[in-house]
Amino acid sequence: MDTIFYNGVIKTLDSAWPQVSAMAVKDGVVIALGSDEEMLALAGEETKKVDLGGKLAMPGFCDTHMHLLFYGSFVRRIDMTNAKSWEEIRQWCVEDAPKAREEKRWILGSCFNQDYWSDTRKMPDRHDLDAIADDVPIFLQRACGHIACLNTKALQVSGLWDERADTTKETMDFGEDGLPNGYIRENTTSIPQAIFGNYSLEETKDLLEMACKNALKKGIVQVHTDDFNIIGENDLEKNLQAFKELVEEGRLPIRVYEQIRFQHPDQLQQFLDMGYKAKQRIGRFKFGPIKLLNDGSIGSHSAALRQEYKNDPGVKGLSLFSDEELYQMYDLAQKNGYDVVTHCIGDASLEQVLQTVDKVIKKYPRPNWRHGVIHCQIMDAEQQDRFKKMNLVAYVQPIFVKADSNVVDDCVGPELAKQSYNWRRYIDMGVHMCGGSDCPVEPFDPLPNIYHAVTRKGSNGKPWYPENGVTLDEAVAMFTKEAAYASYEEDERGTLGVGKYCDMVVLDKNIYENDIEELLNTSVVMTVIDGQIAYEK
Ligand SMILES: [Zn+2]
Structure with missing residues (x-):
């Protein structure tokens, strides 16, 4: 026997041995x-x-949709998650400008959300950013x-300055003067990122390793991660090489199931x-499904809806794939034995996927395929029924209700809002539903995610359609058992039953005995992978 873990409250999630010590x-x-006696x-x-x-x-926890490398690259940006005003963000950039100028680098910011600002709800355009610095490129990502949002210098360096509304193929906005106003969207955001984020192989390895080590601290033993063609286009070979070398050098501390992105x-x-x-x-690296990005987000009104945004007349968002192109992608994947997981937030985007998968x-x-939909947020019950009929896997981010509960009703109306994000109904219908953070969109900490799956609480502390929430057991399953199902590993991992890999997390508090609010004050004290202690507080 290699190791005996004893004197614990071990919840195995295996019905044969629900709890042992x-x-x-x-x-x-x-x-x-x-x-203890028997095992010792x-x-x-x-x-x-x-x-x-x-x-x-x-x-141990599994995050079924996140971006390891993107997260790694964010460490080099100003984290604007907690900014309470545009003025606060402006100040950070002003302070960073002299250093950026000296080091000949960009001013980079991430994770701002103007919905939380007190002074304005307008995202900064190029004029606002030019006023901070017009000789240093600025790139702030929502x-x-x-x-x-880019300043003029960043638009110029990225080659976007000469684009015009009537000729461009890029997704970007223009001002009344006909010039780019600094807002760029979707695939176009990867153009500047490919310039400032053109990491060497060694840098890529360092960023990935650091991201995995930080995930371990949150009890994460596996991630489903989307890293290719996201920071720059055509970086698959370099990033794949980075993973291979990390494996060879024994520097991949967690399991990686790659969601392989192509557009x-x-x-x-x-x-x-x-x-x-x-x-x-x-x-520890494994090729996962093909990942497609088919629409945007609710907050930026770029999620593709069947009806206009109720608070933005004339706007319906945007599907990134035409029906034909989407079909081509699924056709290629399906006949080559790959699953496809597609980012769909709006109901029009989901509709395209439902029709294509069918x-x-x-x-x-082919038997036992596990195509899935990442986010699957806006939908009506009829679409959800078809979702189940096709046995799609739902990859949801419970923590998104924190921000989305503030905007969804206004965007789609309460009738559709209450049919959307309906995790209760997924489970009642028998859909396999797994959980993720979409980190760096939200931090990759499964405990707050589990909290929001159960409480459905928004950032204002009020539950949002709480009847659509799940139980604590169901929420935990989303980050363990159901996650293992999504990667075809339900016989190997996801529970601590006999014969399974010993991937385990130890918490400082018993979440099953405490009030649910205590979940937010609970932390990881140990993470075990393959029976080895990989992290200890
Ligand atoms: Zn994502």
């Missing part, structure tokens, strides 16, 4: 569960004994990631020609 592990796998009796001379100190232990069928075809197979593993699964039937 001790667990025996060999070669990274749970081989026996029971009382199995110890040999070499066995390591780990006292869990009476604390709650449970299967929390949703779908929109960024064009020819990019996807090139990848398929490289010969990697779906679910192929390279150490076609491809009939054309190329």
Whole structure:
């Protein structure tokens, strides 16, 4: 026996052994569960004994949609998450300007949300940013990631300054003077990011490793992460190489299930020609589904809706794929054995996906596919019924209700709002639903995410359609068991049953005994992967 964990409150999430105090592990796998006495009796001379100190232990968490590399790159930006006003943000940029000028770098900011500002709700345009500095490029990205604000210098350096409304293919806005006003959206945000975020292979490895180490501190043992063609286009080979080298060098401390992002069928075809197979593993790295981004966000009114935004007449958001292109992507993936997970926030975007999946699964039937929809926010009950009928996996971000509860009713009206984000109904229908943070949109901490899944509380502290929430057990399952299902690993991980990998998190408080509000004051004291302590507070 390699290790005995004892004196714990071990919630296995396995119905055969719901709760035990001790667990025996060999070669990274749970081989026996029971009382302290029973398990300690199995110890040999070499066995390591780990006292869990009476604390709650449970299967390690998995975040099923986030962006490791993007998060890593954000560490080099000013974090604007907690800004209470535009003035506060302006000050940060003013202070950073002399250093940026000296170091010949950009002024970078991330995660602002003007919905929380006290002085204005207007995002800064290029004139506002030029007033801070007109000789240093400035790039500030909204929390949703779908929109960024640039000053004139940044537009020039990015080659976007000469674009005009009637000729451009870029997603960007123009002022009354006909010139770019500094707002750029969706794919276009990757143009400046490819310039200032053109990391070397070594930098990429460092950023990924740092992100994984920080995830461990939150009890995360696996991430489903979307890292390719997101900071820059065509960086797949470099980023894949980074993961391979991290594996070889023993520097990948958590499991990575890559959501492989493409925006064009020819990019996807090139990848398929490289010969990697779906679910192929390279150490802790595993090829996951093809990831597509099909629309924007609710807050920036870029999520594709079937009806106009109720608070923005004439605007319906934007689907990034045409029906034909979307079909081509699914067709290529499905016939090559890959699943597809598509970012859909609006109901029009979801509708495209529902119709496309229906076609491809009939054309190329294959057993046990697990296509999914990431976010799946705005929808009506009829679409949700079809979602279930097609056995799609729902990848939801419960913590999004914090911000979205402030805007969704105004954007789509209460009738559609209460049918949307309806996690209760997903579970009642038997849909596999897993949880994620979309980090860096929200921090990759599963505990607050679980909290919002249960309480449905918005940033104002008020529950938002609380009847659409889930129980604590169901919320925990979203970050453990159901996450393992999404990556075809339900027989390997996601519970601490006998025969499963010993991936475990130990918390300082028992979330099952405390008031739900205590969840926000609960922290991780130990994270175990393959039976080894990978993080200890
Ligand atoms: Zn995302």
